[in-house]
Structure formats: structure tokens, C-alpha cells
Amino acid sequence: RRVRGHDEGAVTDGCARRAGWRRLGVLRVYFWLPEALWMILLHLMTRSGHHARRLRWLPPWFDQVIHLPLPFLEEFIARAYRDDPQAAQETIMYLSNSTTLTRVAARCMVRVAFDTCNRARALKEIADLADELAWIPSPLPETISPLLSRVIEVSQSARAAQYARSGLARAAHLRPGARALADIRKAATLSDRRDDRDYGALAEAWSALFERAIAEAEEQARREGQIPQAYVAGPPLHPSTSVNLLRGRADLFRELEGLLLAPARPVLLLYGGRRAGKTSFLNFLPRTLGGNVLPLLVDGQELAAVETQQGIARRLAGAMSRSARESRNQTLPRWDDERMSRDPFDALLDWFDTIERETQRETVLLCLDEFERLDEIVQKSGNHAALHFLRHVIQHRLRWSVLLSGSHLLEELPAYWSDFLINTRALRVSYLSPTDTRNLIEHPTPDFPSIYTREAVDEIAGLTSGQPYLTQLICYELVEWLNLNREERRQITRDDARNILPIVFERGHQYFSEFWNLTLDEAGRDLVRALIVNPGRPLSDEQRQTAQRLERKEILRRQHDCLPEYEFQVPLLRLYVETIITGEIDEE
Numbered sequence: 001r002r003v004r005g006h007d008e009g010a011v012t013d014g015c016a017r018r019a020g021w022r023r024l025g026v027l028r029v030y031f032w033l034p035e036a037l038w039m040i041l042l043h044l045m046t047r048s049g050h051h052a053r054r055l056r057w058l059p060p061w062f063d064q065v066i067h068l069p070l071p072f073l074e075e076f077i078a079r080a081y082r083d084d085p086q087a088a089q090e091t092i093m094y095l096s097n098s099t100t101l102t103r104v105a106a107r108c109m110v111r112v113a114f115d116t117c118n119r120a121r122a123l124k125e126i127a128d129l130a131d132e133l134a135w136i137p138s139p140l141p142e143t144i145s146p147l148l149s150r151v152i153e154v155s156q157s158a159r160a161a162q163y164a165r166s167g168l169a170r171a172a173h174l175r176p177g178a179r180a181l182a183d184i185r186k187a188a189t190l191s192d193r194r195d196d197r198d199y200g201a202l203a204e205a206w207s208a209l210f211e212r213a214i215a216e217a218e219e220q221a222r223r224e225g226q227i228p229q230a231y232v233a234g235p236p237l238h239p240s241t242s243v244n245l246l247r248g249r250a251d252l253f254r255e256l257e258g259l260l261l262a263p264a265r266p267v268l269l270l271y272g273g274r275r276a277g278k279t280s281f282l283n284f285l286p287r288t289l290g291g292n293v294l295p296l297l298v299d300g301q302e303l304a305a306v307e308t309q310q311g312i313a314r315r316l317a318g319a320m321s322r323s324a325r326e327s328r329n330q331t332l333p334r335w336d337d338e339r340m341s342r343d344p345f346d347a348l349l350d351w352f353d354t355i356e357r358e359t360q361r362e363t364v365l366l367c368l369d370e371f372e373r374l375d376e377i378v379q380k381s382g383n384h385a386a387l388h389f390l391r392h393v394i395q396h397r398l399r400w401s402v403l404l405s406g407s408h409l410l411e412e413l414p415a416y417w418s419d420f421l422i423n424t425r426a427l428r429v430s431y432l433s434p435t436d437t438r439n440l441i442e443h444p445t446p447d448f449p450s451i452y453t454r455e456a457v458d459e460i461a462g463l464t465s466g467q468p469y470l471t472q473l474i475c476y477e478l479v480e481w482l483n484l485n486r487e488e489r490r491q492i493t494r495d496d497a498r499n500i501l502p503i504v505f506e507r508g509h510q511y512f513s514e515f516w517n518l519t520l521d522e523a524g525r526d527l528v529r530a531l532i533v534n535p536g537r538p539l540s541d542e543q544r545q546t547a548q549r550l551e552r553k554e555i556l557r558r559q560h561d562c563l564p565e566y567e568f569q570v571p572l573l574r575l576y577v578e579t580i581i582t583g584e585i586d587e588e
Contacts (some may be wrong), residue, residue, distance in 0.1 A: 052084035167220025272429030300373030313344035
């Protein structure tokens with residue numbers, strides 16, 4: 001009886017609470033009716049203007065708990081913004097942070113932003129939007145289209161161009177904005193959201209302004225005698241921005257395609273030194289593969305940034321989905337996130353099954369860049385689950401091929417890797433040929449002006465031996481130097497290429513520091529010092545083993561019947577080591 005009485009009491013209390021909520025709901029409707037009438041009256045009172053003066057008369061300032069829509073509220077705030085942006089911003093922020101009308105605040109934000117952008121009809125007005133819309137929060141609320149952020153990026157590019165001191169710099173600031181407008185137009189055509197289509201129309205109107213402004217800036221640069229900066233010294237090359245700069249990889253693309261067509265496909269290991277162009281090669285790979293192949297590029301650094309197995313699986317799936325959209329404009333099926341929380345790699349295997357069923361491609365190529373980062377995961381967690389998963393994909397997924405890209409050959413990795421990676425085919429990303437190196441120096445773009453003497457080209461090619469990053473780094477700094485001294489000089493000479501090296505060592509500090517501290521171990525550093533300080537002394541057996549290892553890494557090369565027995569393959573690296581020995585640069 002006590003239990004039954006307790007249950008009956010609980011039921012009674014629950015009924016009472018529901019009845020209370022119903023009475024409160026009825027009261028809210030009664031509150032809303034005069035608020036809605038007052039909103040209509042405000043709208044009629046301000047049809048001729050003066051919306052900003054009456055913002056404080058809006059019902060949300062007196063009633064923070066409003067659930068039903070108020071007529072004309074968004075239109076009222078949008079019109080008030082034209083007269084007093086500051087007051088309208090405060091009202092939108094108040095709705096967002098202090099009332100139940102957060103969705104209304106988001107819609108007001110979108111409407112105000114679009115109305116403001118739609119009034120911009122000149123490049124100067126677009127540039128002013130960067131400051132005028134700076135109050136919009138970042139990241140945007142989920143209910144707001146991400147295209148608004150891209151529009152703000154465009155205005156920031158236009159603003160930067162207003163401050164440029166040369167036509168060359170002005171064009172450089174405008175080009176990212178033009179690319180962002182193209183992305184907005186593309187996204188708008190694929191979206192069914194009305195506001196996305198509005199942003200697409202806006203981007204269409206602005207694109208003509210940007211194209212005209214870029215042409216005018218380039219013409220100004222020609223009048224000023226400025227050399228366009230065509231070299232990319234640092235980030236990997238990408239087809240959207242550096243289509244002319246990838247050189248000397250045609251044989252490698254053909255070899256890879258042939259291996260993917262083979263009946264028994266091996267594990268592919270794309271191997272090369274730091275900044276040799278491995279990631280650039282992967283970025284261009286989708287353009288060279290047929291439509292029957294779906295390439296999925298995953299950055300190992302992204303996987304190593306998380307510590308849990310669930311985080312690794314989610315990062316892997318997310319990166320694959322993004323890559324499918326970018327490389328083939330294909331949407332992969334959604335994975336089961338709940339299952340991934342319980343058993344991440346088993347859920348991934350089931351997701352791979354779904355991809356195979358729904359993807360009409362003969363081959364799915366999983367490309368894992370900087371695959372050595374998986375070793376960091378193993379070392380931190382002591383768990384080999386990620387490697388077991390990778391091995392399963394390699395051995396049991398007939399439609400899947402795996403390409404691993406990194407700076408280490410299999411024999412240079414910890415012993416347990418050999419249990420997971422069998423039947424591996426190495427593809428070396430080596431230095432450029434002399435012809436490709438000279439072509440990159442003299443013609444980074446088809447219309448690049450002739451600024452080098454023949455001796456200067458020979459000097460640059462000789463210093464770098466075709467190492468792509470170093471070649472572009474020297475050329476980049478030479479173009480920057482020539483633009484600063486354009487009134488005095490018209491061409492780059494051999495002496496200029498030599499004199500720029502201190503700046504090259506400074507600007508390329510990260511690369512050279514990684515070479516000295518990471519690529520070379522203690523034995524390697526001792527050996528290269530000895531080759532410079534005592535060039536004629538025969539090597540010991542231990543030094544010769546180190547030299548052979550550095551030869552495989554393309555740091556040294558052997559000279560038959562000559563002393564020293566080994567020399568630097570890239571003379572610029574020898575010059576860098578000499579600066580360390582003489583104390584000009586301290587890398588200890």
C-alpha cells in the first residue's frame with residue numbers, strides 16, 4: 001500500500017506539473033497577442049523611417065521569454081541597421097545572448113550582412129565591409145551558412161589590396177579573393193539553401209569587379225617594372241594555385257598508374273627527403289588518375305594530433321570524406337558514430353563496406369601522407385590497433401590500394417612495421433633533372449620574363465642539384481631582391497645568386513634546422529663535419545656505413561677513385577654546414 005500510495009502521489013505530482021505548464025503556455029499566448037499587435041503597430045508607425053530610434057521599443061527588451069514569432073521583427077532590425085549600425089548590432093547581440101530568440105538573432109544577422117554586402121558595388125565598398133562586418137562572431141552559429149565567412153574573407157582580401165604599395169602586391173592580395181568568389185559560386189550551385197543561392201548571385205556580381213581590378217593591378221605592375229612572384233617556397237604545390245610549378249614527375253605518375261592497374265597491387269611507399277615534393281605529388285595525383293580510381297588523401301599529422309582510438313578513427317573518416325569531395329566531388333556515406341565510439345576500427349571496416357557498395361569505382365586509393373606519424377600513436381598508446389587495421393585493409397580489401405608517403409624507407413622504421421607492411425613497392429621522389437631544374441628557374445610560368453643570365457641559372461642549378469624546395473627558395477628571394485632594386489638592375493647575375501645565400505639560410509631556417517637536427521643523427525653530423533674539415537682523410541668502417549646510409553637518403557654521393565670518397569649531393573647544404581663550423585650560424 002505504501003508503494004502504491006507513493007506511485008499515486010508521483011502521478012498526481014506529474015499531472016499537476018503538466019497542468020501548470022499548460023496554464024503557463026496559455027499565459028504565454030496571452031502575453032504574445034499584445035506583443036504581436038504592438039509589433040504590427042511599430043511597423044506601421046515607422047514605415048517612413050526612424051527604425052533605429054524605436055529599437056528599444058521592441059517587445060524582447062521587456063519580455064525575454066518569447067517563443068512564438070513576432071511579425072516584422074527581422075525586417076525592423078534590418079532597416080534600423082541602415083540608420084544606426086551600432087544600435088542594431090546591440091539589439092541582435094541582446095537577442096542572441098539574453099532571450100529565447102537566438103534563431104531570430106541569427107536570421108537578423110544573415111539579413112543584415114547580406115543587405116550590407118548587396119549594397120557594395122565597387123571594390124572600395126567591398127573592402128569597407130571587412131570593418132563593417134567585424135562584429136559578426138567567428139565561428140558562425142550553426143544555423144548560419146558558412147558562405148558568409150567566405151564573403152567576409154573576400155572583403156578582407158579587398159581591404160588588404162587597398163593598402164598595397166605596388167601593383168604586384170595589389171594583385172597578390174586580390175587573387176585569393178577571386179578564388180574565394182569562385183568557390184562561393186560553386187558551393188551555391190550545389191546547395192538548396194536560399195541564402196546560399198543569394199551569396200552565389202552576390203559572388204557572381206563581385207567576380208567581375210575582382211577580375212577587372214586584378215587586370216589593372218597587373219598592368220600597373222608592368223608599368224612599374226615589377227617581376228611577378230611566381231615561385232612557391234614553403235607550402236606544398238596545389239593544382240588550384242601552382243599548376244605550372246610541378247616539374248619532372250611524369251615518369252612517377254605513369255609508374256604509379258601502371259601499378260594500380262596490376263592484378264596484384266603492392267603496398268606503395270612514396271619515399272623522398274624533406275621538402276622533396278611528396279605532398280605536392282599527392283595533391284596533383286587526382287588529376288592524373290582515371291575516373292575509375294577514387295583517391296583519398298589523409299594527412300598523418302592530423303591523425304597524430306589525437307590520442308584516443310576513437311579520435312583517430314573519426315579523423316581518418318573525416319579526412320577521407322573531405323578528400324572525396326575535393327578530388328572527385330563525391331559524397332561518401334555517413335559513418336555510424338555511435339558504433340565508432342564503442343569499437344572504432346570495427347566500425348571503420350563496416351563503413352569501408354558501405355563505401356564499396358555505394359561507390360561506383362573500381363579502385364579506392366587510400367593515400368596516407370607522413371605515415372610515420374602512426375609510429376607516434378603507437379609509442380604514446382602502446383596500442384597497435386591502427387596498424388592492425390591498416391594491415392587488414394592491405395590484405396583483405398581487393399578494391400582498396402594503400403599508398404604510404406614519408407621520409408623513411410621500411411628498413412629505417414621500428415622492427416614491428418615489417419609485420420604490418422608486406423609486399424611493399426618503393427617509389428622515390430628524387431631531385432629534378434638538370435633540364436627540369438633549368439626550366440623551373442627560367443619559366444615558372446609561361447609568360448615569366450627573362451631575368452637571369454645564363455651563368456646565374458647555372459649557379460642556381462649547381463647549388464641545389466635540382467632539390468625543388470631549395471631551387472624555388474633561392475629564386476623566390478632573388479625575385480624579391482630584384483623588385484627592391486629594379487631601378488638599378490635589370491637582370492640577375494651569378495654573383496647575385498651567391499650574395500643572396502645568407503638571406504636564403506635565414507628564410508629557410510626551418511628546413512636547414514630540420515636537416516641538421518633531424519635528418520642527420522649524431523654520427524651523420526660528425527661525418528659531414530669531417531668531410532669538410534679533413535677532406536682527404538680516409539673514412540673508417542663506421543664512417544663508411546654512415547656515408548652509405550646518407551647516400552641512400554640522397555645527402556651524399558660517392559666519388560669513385562677520388563678523394564674525398566664522398567661529397568655533398570647538394571652543394572648548398574655543404575655551404576650551410578660550413579657556416580655552422582665557422583660559427584656564423586649556431587644550430588647546436
